[in-house]
Amino acid sequence: MKHFKLLCFSLLISTSFFSAKSFADQKNVFVKAKSIQLKKDANNASESVAELSRGTELKVLATQGLWLQVELQNKVGWISKVFTSDIKPVGQAELLNDTKVNSDAKSSRRRSNEYAVSAAARGLTATERNRNSVNKQRSNRQAVADLDKVKVEDKEVDTFKKEGEEK
Amino acid sequence: MRVFDFQQEQTTRFTNQLKILTYLFVTPLILASQSSYADNPRLKNKDSVKEDTAKSNSTKSDPDDRAQKAKDLSDEITIGREMASKLYGTYGQYESDANKVKYLNLIGQSMTREVGRTEITFRVGILDTDELNAFATPGGYILLTKGLLKLVQNEEELAGVIAHEIGHINYKHLYKSVAPKRDVSVGETLTRIISLGKADMGASLIKSVQEGMNTLLDHGLKPELEYEADQSAVTYTWSTGYSHMAYLNLLQRLSKSVDTKAQVLKTHPSFSDRLNALNQFIKENGMQETSKLTPTKRNQRFKRYMLTL
Numbered sequence: 104m105k106h107f108k109l110l111c112f113s114l115l116i117s118t119s120f121f122s123a124k125s126f127a128d129q130k131n132v133f134v135k136a137k138s139i140q141l142k143k144d145a146n147n148a149s150e151s152v153a154e155l156s157r158g159t160e161l162k163v164l165a166t167q168g169l170w171l172q173v174e175l176q177n178k179v180g181w182i183s184k185v186f187t188s189d190i191k192p193v194g195q196a197e198l199l200n201d202t203k204v205n206s207d208a209k210s211s212r213r214r215s216n217e218y219a220v221s222a223a224a225r226g227l228t229a230t231e232r233n234r235n236s237v238n239k240q241r242s243n244r245q246a247v248a249d250l251d252k253v254k255v256e257d258k259e260v261d262t263f264k265k266e267g268e269e270k
Numbered sequence: 271m272r273v274f275d276f277q278q279e280q281t282t283r284f285t286n287q288l289k290i291l292t293y294l295f296v297t298p299l300i301l302a303s304q305s306s307y308a309d310n311p312r313l314k315n316k317d318s319v320k321e322d323t324a325k326s327n328s329t330k331s332d333p334d335d336r337a338q339k340a341k342d343l344s345d346e347i348t349i350g351r352e353m354a355s356k357l358y359g360t361y362g363q364y365e366s367d368a369n370k371v372k373y374l375n376l377i378g379q380s381m382t383r384e385v386g387r388t389e390i391t392f393r394v395g396i397l398d399t400d401e402l403n404a405f406a407t408p409g410g411y412i413l414l415t416k417g418l419l420k421l422v423q424n425e426e427e428l429a430g431v432i433a434h435e436i437g438h439i440n441y442k443h444l445y446k447s448v449a450p451k452r453d454v455s456v457g458e459t460l461t462r463i464i465s466l467g468k469a470d471m472g473a474s475l476i477k478s479v480q481e482g483m484n485t486l487l488d489h490g491l492k493p494e495l496e497y498e499a500d501q502s503a504v505t506y507t508w509s510t511g512y513s514h515m516a517y518l519n520l521l522q523r524l525s526k527s528v529d530t531k532a533q534v535l536k537t538h539p540s541f542s543d544r545l546n547a548l549n550q551f552i553k554e555n556g557m558q559e560t561s562k563l564t565p566t567k568r569n570q571r572f573k574r575y576m577l578t579l
Contacts, residue, residue: 136384146556147508157388168555169505183509185385192388198340240483241359247351249363250395250411253371255379263376267425268511269567 132171132187134159137257141180145170152180157192343389345475346445350409352479353486354395357405357413360487362398364416366579371395373575377425378412378432381510387440394432402524403534405486406435408445420579421527422520425572429510430503430517437502443495448481450474490537497539497547504548508557518552521545 140151161173374394390410400417508514525541
């Protein structure tokens with residue numbers, strides 16, 4: 104009994120010591136926005152302390168609702184959580200090209216026949232394929248291709264935003 | 271009469287002491303080796319902390335992890351593109367002045383450039399139906415119905431609608447529920463063999479697409495996910511210079527004009543529940559109104575592009 108009590112005591116001490124370390128863990132976040140202002144206070148109208156660009160790593164000091172108090176090179180300020188990410192932001196092209204994964208329209212069109220292929224593998228006739236087809240909705244891939252062609256340049260967005268703020 | 275055995279007594283005492291020492295010192299040491307205590311950055315020097323942080327956060331440090339992320343993204347885009355094509359196939363593509371679509375995408379980009387997932391290209395299109403609805407498919411496709419666009423009264427409200435859909439995509443609400451499982455089934459292996467490797471996850475992707483369409487058109491997402499998207503709508507607009515209150519105005523107007531049997535209510539919680547949840551969220555987060563009046567230029571361009579629908 105005495106030894107059991109000693110075991111429990113040592114386990115309790117050990118657990119509380121190691122769990123206390125979690126409060127000391129510092130969390131870093133990354134700026135997800137292309138460009139954003141670090142605010143002096145936790146509100147949109149506050150003056151700017153610094154300008155932050157995408158990928159900048161920030162040390163989180165505190166949280167207040169939707170805002171994070173962060174530190175960067177001895178500057179302390181506030182940034183809305185929506186502009187941050189827990190992982191380092193990466194662009195689509197960078198991620199897909201780097202690992203040679205193809206997600207373009209040609210690949211998508213090739214996949215459109217895959218049901219037929221897999222259905223053939225299951226020995227279904229054309230009639231059965233139509234009747235059992237999971238493609239009950241018609242597809243309009245040309246419309247998606249048209250939408251993919253709509254390009255919006257950064258400068259156009261800059262102009263659009265600036266124009267939108269004019270009273 | 272018990273004979274006192276001195277040697278046995280010593281042995282017993284020694285054993286007991288050994289046990290005590292074990293409990294007090296060895297147990298903590300065992301726990302230390304199992305826990306992440308050794309990785310506590312507080313115990314390390316600054317250089318190794320920076321290196322470890324960079325390693326854990328860098329997308330280039332773990333090739334397998336990066337390759338997995340790329341495959342997941344590719345699947346997400348493929349599924350989303352197929353779902354978008356089915357929505358266009360179901361409702362029709364609204365073919366009109368290309369400037370309308372570009373205008374919607376400028377609104378979208380002005381927000382996603384700041385708050386959107388950086389690995390996704392967000393696009394906004396128009397469906398040719400008078401039904402009141404908006405859809406977000408995995409991979410960044412946001413499709414708004416002509417009916418909903420006719421009900422919107424200004425660019426602020428339009429930004430709110432788009433921001434709601436951005437929220438769904440950012441949080442992967444739909445994709446998480448339909449994403450193909452990583453383990454390849456026997457049937458899928460057979461499919462790949464017979465198709466000579468051309469059907470790359472064909473069966474499971476198609477299944478994901480169908481499940482996604484069922485969610486979008488039949489039963490909708492869980493209410494808490496819609497509330498989260500509503501919170502995104504007000505947060506993203508508020509954070510990017512739009513009036514977040516405009517989105518509430520739109521929901522209030524929808525609650526009065528939408529028929530109780532409308533399609534949108536099959537797939538979304540009631541407007542009154544959404545408004546209550548949103549008002550609570552806005553109050554809890556102290557979101558002051560930053561833009562009470564719609565700026566002149568926004569009004570003008572909204573009328574130029576949207577009133578001719």
